[in-house]
Amino acid sequence: MSDKNDYTPPKVWTWDQENGGKFASINRPIAGVTHDRALPVGRHPLQLYSLGTPNGVKVTIMLEELLASGCSGAEYDAWLIRISEGDQFGSGFVAVNPNSKIPALMDRSGPAPVRVFESGAILQYLAEKFGMFLPAGGAARAECLSWLFWQMGSAPFLGGGFGHFYAYAPAKFEYPINRYAMEVKRQLDVLDRQLAEHRFLAGSQYTIADMAVWPWYGTLVKGLLYEAGEFLSVHEYKHVLRWADEVAARPAVQRGRKVNRVFGEPSSQLHERHEASDFDAKTQDKLTPPVQAPSDKA
Ligand SMILES: N[C@@H](CCC(=O)N[C@@H](CS)C(=O)NCC(=O)O)C(=O)O
DSSP states (O other): OOOOOOOOOOSSOOOOTTOOSTTTTTOOSOOSOSBOOOOOOOSSSEEEEEOSSHHHHHHHHHHHHHHHTTOGGGOEEEEEOOGGGTGGGBHHHHHHOTTOOSOEEEEOSSSSOEEEESHHHHHHHHHHHHTOSSOSSHHHHHHHHHHHHHHHHHHHIIIIIIIIIIIISSSOOHHHHHHHHHHHHHHHHHHHHHHHHOSBTTBSSOOHHHHHHIIIIIHHHTTOSTTOTTTTTGGGOHHHHHHHHHHHTSHHHHHHHHBTOOSSOGGGOBSOBSSTTHHHHOSHHHHSOOOOOOOTTO
16 A cells, blocks of 8 residues: 555544645535525426536436437426536525536426425436336336435445545545545446446436436446546456447436536537427537638638
């Protein structure tokens, strides 16, 4: 182990605002509102406040899948919450999610608005509301919810553990990278064994379990998350790769990935989604005027 261990925890931990790392400026040990800001409300029944991270993408994939299946009641406005600028601590957002994390959903289709936070709870809420992508009962429903909750419990080891120390921490520390790389590889092996025997995670049907797991582990095995494909030898997980490709090929998944995305290729970024036609007209490549090549003669 190459890390020098020269840290002795003090008797009482105190908040060191300069503790470094990519998200140091938004991390704090207290919850609640930092500023007054009402959330915008569009004309559709469902109002989503989110960002195109893996947790956000789970929900936009589900909404696009519902619309693709003909559920017109799933029309939605997706508003951008820029977490690096602290939007999640505004009064309107905290009223929808007291935990100050995206994604957060307001269902305004009934007499009183219903708030839903936590991506797994949002997937289950939408699946039950529209009667889709979650088996109605028995062993099939139990299997689907088991994989959904597996994802909710496992992904923090991938994102908050491995991803944080491999990609975002202020320095590379061997101990946590080793610990979390081992756990993430174990999780990939869990998925690989399940997908060796089943087309989708919960069996033969595509469900909210696939929608929850794909944005994390599907993109990881394709080398798109934390640029860690080679480090984690993702080529070993052949069944996860086969499943990841099948899910990625779904048009609703391709649309859902673009919503509230503020990084990557301009053509992959649709900052806000209010109409189905926004995918054709409002991705960043459509909005940005082409850069003029400098003329040799000017
Ligand atoms: N368990 C939550 C996790 C949500 C989460 O961690 N969201 C991150 C972005 S992926 C966030 O909003 N972070 C802002 C912050 O921590 O202040 C869920 O699945 O909804």
